[in-house]
Amino acid sequence: MTSLRNAVFFAMAGGALAMPRGTDASNPSWYKYVRSPASSTVVPARIVAGQTKGNVANADGLITGKGPTVLNRPSKSDPAPSIVVDFGQNVVGLLGISFAGSKNGTDALPGLKLAFSESMQFLGDSSDFTRSYNAGGDQKITDGTDHIAVANAPYQWRDHFGCAHDGKVCSDGLHGFRYVRITLDAIDKDAPYTSAAGSVSIASVDLEWSGYLGTPDTFTGWFECSDKDLTQWWYDGVYTVDMGTDLFLANETEPRGASSPTLEGKQVLFDGAKRDRDPYVGDLAVASLTSYLSHAFSESTRNVLEDLALHQRSDGWIPPASINSYTLPLFDYPLWWVVCSVDYVLYTGDKDYAAKHWGVLTKALDGYYTQYISKDTGLLVKAGSMGYGDYAFLPRSGPITYYNALYIHALRYAADLSKSLNMDASISEKWQARAQSLSDALQKHNLDSSVGAFYDGGPCPGQPEGTYCNVHAQDGNSIAILAGVTNAAASQKILDYWNKAAKQPYGNAFYDSTVLSPGDHFSERVYAFISYFELAARMSTKDRAESGFEELRRLYGWMASHDPQITMWEGIGPGGSLYEGGFTSLAHGWSTGVVPILSNFVLGVKPLAPGFSEWQVCPIVDAGGLTWAKGRVPTPNGGIDVSWNKNSSRSAIAFTMTITAPKGTKGKVCVPTFGKKQSDVRVNGKKIEGSGIVAVILDGGSPHVISVASS
Helix, strand or coil: CHHHHHHHHHHHCCCCCCCCCCCECCECHHHHHCCCCCCCEECCCEECCCCCECCEECCCHHHHCCCCEEEEECCCCCCCCEEEEEEEEEEEEEEEEEEEEEEECCCCEEEEEEEEECCHHHCCCCCCCCHHHHCCHHHCCCCCCEEEECCCCCEEEECCCEEEECCEEEECCCEEEEEEEEEECCCHHHCCCEECCEEEEEEEEEEEECCCCCCHHHCCCEEEECCHHHHHHHHHHHHHHHHHEEECCHHHCCCCCCCCCCCCCCEEECCECCCCCCCCHHHHHHHHHHHHHHCCCCHHHHHHHHHHHHCCCCCCCCCCCCHHHHCCCECCHHHHHHHHHHHHHHHHCCHHHHHHHHHHHHHHHHHHCHHHECCCCCCECECHHHCCECCCCCCCCECCHHHHHHHHHHHHHHHHHHHHCCCCHHHHHHHHHHHHHHHHHHHHHHEECCCCEEECCCCCCCCCCCCCCCCEEHHHHHHHHHCCCCCHHHHHHHHHHHHHHCEECCEECCECCCCCCHHHCHHHCECHHHHHHHHHHHHHCCCCHHHHHHHHHHHHHHHHCCCCCCCCCCCECHHHCECCHHHCCCCEHHHCCHHHHHHHHHCCEEECCHHHCEEEECCCCCCCCCCEEEEEECCCCCCEEEEEEEEECCCCEEEEEEEECCCCCEEEEECCCCCCCEEEEEECCEECCCCCCCEEEEECCCCEEEEEEEC
């Protein structure tokens, strides 16, 4: 197993196992922001001060290499000695310990217990999360700690899944964590193989990295701007997805019926690095974009999408993941499969995938969801008796705005792709017409004119079906904007309302009330996953980009400044807490929307046709306080390079943008106006005549310089 993983990731990383982080003539300035380990062997950063307990000699020895660290416990009645090792940032893989030897306190070998955590807050005597917590039967092998019977002679131990002795001295194997507590102790279950007394000498500790090794040379896309925090968060998002890009292996994935022979040994994008280690298609709506924009590594996404397509149900429903043997009942995830499939084709140009799975896409859009469209209202309705949940397992039913807006988005997105693929025009026309009908019905029935935002769309608890609860949700309102349900004025009202009703110091909440589930603090809970769509809506709506940057800084600034820092959280709870305590995943790919926001909106690069054969560059240059940005967006035929610079004075603005795209492609470039009269617009030095110029069409192949002088 180990050799397979190392061989795969060595090839993915181009054979490079170490790269410098400094900047010099040969290293671009963005290299210093990359968070990846320099090699697949990761060493810890420090021993956590104040956490060393009991009889421990030379606690820093395993960090400095100057003599072993020795944990000594003459008898069980003595305090259990322990240390806490900090890897400096969240990591994922198999812990390794090089033992310099041990001495028995009894006839049994001295035992060690290992407890892992992504944060110091939830680091206790047991792990914040370990695979056995979700396991049953012979998969549940630990009580929350991994156990070692330390041999007397020096040797190297690696934390593989399994038990040393017929259900005794067991370890769960792979972990996502920043901190590990090492304690000289034993449990009764492990008798007679381990003892709580003795002496253990540790020469060193390391980690065998399991995720994508995203060293600087693996980046085919990159980003940098005048705000160092925004730049760093872009690379932090990439690192978060790298942690969750891994081989699907039965003993390292989610144990709740998720093991799948059709995925075994394949590269996938996991839900989270620590949990749930299963590929969920909704997460790919953000995580895959981060992957495409940084490493152009699409194999992990295609493997997941194709596997779920293989398990489509006869009525058109597509499972969200392999968990529960592909039966977890989520109502929204078949639509995310459609959206992610269109994304995949646009970013990779893989038309063979589109041809192979077009029937799956059609069956989902035309088969599964059409049966739930109400003849009375024209809206998609989820009956309360269905027992289906969604990305947050929310207790809602009825003509929910989110489900309808996502259906509209999927229909229009698929319709546009069908045109790009030169399919029968009637396909696009049919889906566009259905989307428009749903859009009209959504505005007629679900819009709350008193606040200018859409109702969530279902009843309050205890109310009969068909009534509307006075509550609004971030998901439906944001996606309705992106799906083109609203015009600019209506979009502005929604976004302004949401900033008033849902603003928190750590982002914008996903509900404006707790009425649906009072104990779950919906009006204080923030999901970076759904916040991505609100951020994209703000960046796409006239005069609302500034509020998008403000929300972006609140959301990602909070996660970056709280333990474990760097990686991005599954969800944020009241007061900025971990919304599910230690169970919360703190390295979750669906929360990395900062990457596509900065690449798609600040650089402004988006695909308009499969493989970026047609593209647009429409950067946001008049918001966020930025004075320059530069970067590359990967495409199948090479990168699209964009750099822009803005110099402003009280009376004038001078703006320059340079764009280079692959030969044989073409694109639309938006020309910024800065709210001023354009006095001079030039492309490669040639003045473009006319007033009110907003866009130019350029061919790929050679650099194009656009300059704007506004007064």
